[in-house]
Structure formats: C-alpha cells, structure tokens
Amino acid sequence: MISLAGRDILHAWGKFVLTGIGLGLLIGVTLTMAGVYRGMVDDANVLLDNSGADLWVVQKDTQGPYAESSSLYDDTYRSILGISGVARVANVTYLTMQVSQIGDGKARDVRAMVVGIPPDGAGHPGQPGYLVEGRRLTRGHFEAVADIASGFALGDRIRIRRNEYTVVGLTRRMVSSGGDPMVFIPLKDAQEAQFLKDNDAIRAQRARTAQSPALNRPGVPGLLDAVIASQSTNTSVNAVLVQIEPGTDPEAVAEPIRRWKHLSVYTRMQMQSILIEKLIATAAKQIAMFLVILAIVSAAIVAFIIYTLTMGKIREIAVLKLIGTTNRTIAGMILQQAVALGLIGFVVGKVAATFWAPVFPKYVLLEPGDAVRGFVVVIVICVLASVLAIRAALKVDPAEAIGG
C-alpha cells in the first residue's frame, strides 16, 4: 500500500524538515524554560542535600540560616550533642560575598557563598558529599574547597577578606539557593571573615573606642586594650547542623532542643518548604508564569503551522477527492503528517535543549519526566491542530481542483 502521507512529505521534504526543525527549536526553548524552573528548585534542594543535615538548629524564632540571618554562640553545639538521638553535629556559617582570585593575569571576582565548616573530614554534616578533584580540608586554616561553577582550579589562590586561601579541592553542584557556587573554608577563618571589617574600619573603630572616656580611663592601664580585644572577636555561627541516629524520628529529636535549649529547629521537610515556598517562591513563580505563556504560544504556533501546511495543499486535496479518494485516507494523511512533524520537532527540541543547557550560567535541569510530558503535549497539540486542518480539507469542494 502506498503511504499518501509519506509520498506527500517526500514531494517537499526539504520544506517539511526545515519546518520541523523550526518547530523543534521552539519546543527546545519551552523545554529549556521548564529546565530553568526545575533548575531553580533543584538548586534549593541540593543546598539541603549537600549540607548532609537532618536537622537545622538556628536562632530562636528565625528561619535561618538560608532564608533569614541567624546567629548562635559557637559552643551551643555542645549542649545539642548531649540530646538523645543526635549522632553528629557541626557548626556552620554561611556568607554570600565576592571572592577574588589572585595571581598574575587571573585576578577576578566571583560571587560565591562562603561556607565555614569544621575540617572534620568526610561524612560530617556540612562537608561536601563528593568531590570531583583534589581533597577535603585537612588544615584548620587557609584552605578552600570550591565548586567548579566558580571557575577556580586546584592550586588557585583566592582572597576572602584579608586572608589568602589555597584551593585544595573541587566540588560539583554545591550551590546556594540563588545558584551561587559554594566555597568551603575552615570554620575559624569563616567566623573571622564574617565578622572582620577592612583594616581602615578597624583602625577607625579603635580610634573611636580610644576617644570614649568610659573605655579609655587614664587611671586604668590595659582597659582600652581589653575593650578593643573584646570588640574584635566573633564566637558566633549561623546554624548547627545535626545528623541523627539512623532510625530516629527527626521530630522527636527536634522537640527537646526547641523546648529546652530555646532554639528553633527545622527538619528536612520544614527547611525544604522554607526554601521552596518562601525563599525562591516569587522567582520560581515568575519563571513558571513565563513557562505557561511560552507553552501556550508554542502550542498555537504548532497548530497554525500544521493548519497552514494543509491549506497550502488544498488544491491537491481537491484533486484527491476528485479522483475518489475516501475521506478517511485524506484525514489519515493529514494526521500522519502532523504527528511526523511533531515527532521531528520534539526530537530536534530535545536535542537542542540538551546541547545548549550546559552553557547557561545557572543550572538547567532537564528532567526526563518533563521530556515525556512535553512529548505527550506536542503529540496531542499536533493531533488537535490536524483536526482543524482535516475539517477544512474535508469541506473542500472537488470542483476547486479544476476551477480557479
């Protein structure tokens, strides 16, 4: 049996393929936009995954450390360690700032989330789960493990506030909820970095303190030094990350900390809702809105293309009717062409999206589920659009083949 649709496609195959590719690029953009949205949500989720924590202990009545600022004394972890069900705890600080790379010809700034973690080694909360190069922190000072998205390489020297750090390890997909790459540095340095002002500000503060008659009394030698020393220490952290014993209910461990330690505690589920429903909600909705509009526009364009393609062949269809071709055959031809166009479009779109996704500065997550949904939607739209075209084709008068 001769495939009418196949024959027709072969008749103008170049036009058909080019239309398919054009359609495909449009579908690719839609898929990419879905990927951008998924990527945003994924950034928030990996932030939680990467912290390796089951519970986040933060300052009372704050939603820290990601959504709000939170400040705890760094010895708070001692009392949390004593709570039953707690396996491991770690102090952690988060600070989003510009990190500058130093070195000849390499000087540049990178926006990064500087994470202060105790250099406890693998498996402790706050530690990166896996590396792609180098090693974990082993020294208590002046080493850094950076995410490859920052563009740093092993052995690079970076400057955070006044200290220089050597990049000793690289991670992947360690990002903040805003997609900034993380740079892990030892906790003590991070506490200093978070607190430390630039030298000019420190000198000005010293002078200010020295001018205060209450703090610089003539008859009390050493008072001024003591006051200045107390002004330049920081014993705060942003959160305490807690890993619980396997098989323990997180809520059962969190409750005594909330009640007796007067701190706020979030479980994984609660933290996820804070991040996704509060922190990135507006940005994500913005992208989602755009995605919806883009999908509608794409669907309309696909429908119009198929309709116009059919209308362009209206004379040939009239001839077919004239020679007695059944309506069923004609409808089949149009439907098959539409679906074929959709298939080519989807494949081109999927391939294009996959190839350009890594080029995006922020993470674009192309989920297979989205691809399947996209495929189904494309086919459905093609079928619906072909229904319009079929109606128009079947209404055509066979006399048109001879006339006008």
Add this chain to the structure above:
Amino acid sequence: MKNFISLHGRTIALASVLVLLAGLLGYVALRAGPMAPVAVTVISVDSQAIKPALFGIGSVEARFTHKIGPTFAGRIRRVEVQSGDHVAKGQLLGEMDPVDLDDKIGAQEATLRRAEATLLAVEAQVQEVGARKAFAEIQTKRYEQLLVASSVSEEGAEAKRQELQIAQASLAAARANLDASRQELIRVRADRDGLVRQRANLRLISPVDGIVTRRDADPGTTVVAGQAVVEVVEPSSIWVSVRFDQQRAQGLSAKLPAQIVLRSRAGELLSGQVLRIEPHADAVTEEILAKVAFTQIPQVLPPIGELAEVTVALAAQKSMPVVPNASVQRVDGRLGVWVVEDGSLRFAPIKTGATDLDGRVQILQGLSGGEQIVVFSFKALDANSRIKVVDRIVGKSS
C-alpha cells in the same frame, strides 16, 4: 523513470535526516539523561606509611616581656629610647620627674653635715672633760700624800676627791653624748641614703640586653604606679605561641620538630621545635596552646605579634591501607567507600584512623588493600549507578 530516481533520492535524503535525528536523540538519552553513566575516577587501595602532621596558627611572642615603668604615680621627665632601639643591661631608658625629692635630699645632706659637726663638738668635749679628769686624779693623788704627811687638812683632801668624782661623771656624760651623736649621724646618713635610693628608683633602667618594642608614654605624661612606659624584650627569647584545634591535636607533644612560616615571609620555611604544651587549653575557642621555639632566631627579627603558620610533624605511622579522603563518604549513616567490582559498585563501610595533611586516611577496618575504589565522581553515587571510569573529571565537557 526520472521521477522514480528523484523520488528514491528524496527518500534517502529524508531517511538520512531522520536517522541523524534518531541517532542524536539516542545519544542525548544515553549520555545526558538519567541513564547516562556517571564519570568516576578510581584508585587502587595500597598500603603506605603516612606521616601525620598538625597545622596551627599562632603569633610571634617574646618569652619574657619586660614592661618598665615607675613604682609610684608620677610624671615622666624624659624617655631616652625609641621603639626598635637596642639597649644594654643597666642602660638608662628614661626618668620620672622627682618633684621635691632633690630638695629633700639637699635638706638631708645639710642635716647630715650638722650631725657630723655636732659629733666633732662632742668629741672635743670628751677630750676637754678627759683632761679635767686627768688633772683631778693627779691633784687627788698629791693631796693624799700630803694628807699622810699632815701637810694639808682633811677637808682640802676631801675637796680634791670630790673634784675627781665630778670630773669622772662629766666624762661619762660626755662619752654618752658622743655615742648619741654617732647614732644620730648614722640615722641621718641612712635617711639621706633612702632618699637617694628613691631618687634612683625614678630612673627607668633596662634589666636585660634587648630591644625596645614599645614606648607607651612620652615626657610630660602622668602615669600610675605599675603602668608601663617602655617595653623591652630579649631577641633571643622570641617564640611562637601556637593554637591547635583540640579535635585534631592528637599526638602533639614537646620536642616534636615544626616548620614555621611567617605571614610576611610566605614561602620561607623556618625550622623550630615544640617547646611545651600549655597545661591550660582555651576553653572558649576549643584550642590547645603550645609554644614553638625557633631552632635559629631569624636574622631579621619578626615583629612581635606577627601571624605564623606552624606545621608540626608527628611520628610516621606504620604501613597500612590508605585512601584519599575525597573517596570517603557517608551513606545511610555509615562511613565508607565505593568499591568497584566487575564494573558495578559496592559500598564498603570502613573505620578510619590517622590522616595526614595531604588528605590520606588510614583504613583500620573494611579494606584490606588492592581494591579499586571510587575517588571522584561526577555526581553522588548509589549502588545502582552505572559508572564510566575516566582519568579525570574536571575539564571534561559533559
């Protein structure tokens, strides 16, 4: 016929486009989707004797810091030295304003001279009384002889005896007076010496050969008792006060060799030795404090308070299986490594021992050596992950 060939050609062209697209889709599905294998690098576990080391930071300090200042409140008259000056033991560094101390010393000098004069007068008096007594003795003796010869009356002899007794009493009184004057002289001299010492105490003297590290007050400043005016340290006594994280300070002990890098001289390794571990640790910062001495004091003295990085080498461990710390992960609450067996993954729980600063971890339990383990991976692994072994992950396009 021509039409057929052209139709045939079109079919081939269309088919080739479709095959290309299908191929690309297949590639995308297999290489970029969830079915894509995860790129990993592997390493063979071997036995090594690692040399653990401790890393800490500290500041350059002087073992003995001499804070030199007055013992009484007062005003500074002059300061002779600037910070950075070398001073010798006993050298005058500065002086406090003596106010009326010099006048008091003058008054005491006058008193002393008066006491000396008084002493001379009393001594003369003793001589005078002594002469009178000697004369009275001779007279008495002569009258006694004359009385025996009945040349003088009994009354005349009595009178001479009495004169002698009076002369003797006068002499005793004069001698006592002399003693009192001598004691007075001693007292006045002691008073004067005391004032001179107080005066000397206002001079600020360096107790050691050293370097002036601070000059905290200038002439005219009023300082309280005990407040430092000048600070002097001995260059030979500088050391580094180092802080080590308590959690990682296992094995730290005195006499271990250390390497010191001063912040101002990065790249220059100075050798040193752990002198002692302080009996008190810092409870707030959770650090152990130690003192590390330079084997040889640097020619150019580092400034007191400069930041120094100290690496203390611990004794080498015995040879046992070691893995890079990047390979160690926690999965379901257990610490372990991913072992590659016949192209598939198995999670091997391990117990880790000592680590060194290069990130090598001893395996106490769980691996025997020779296993192939995953070091780096492109993403987090699980037991069902398909893997593709590559040389390195960074720098690959996927």
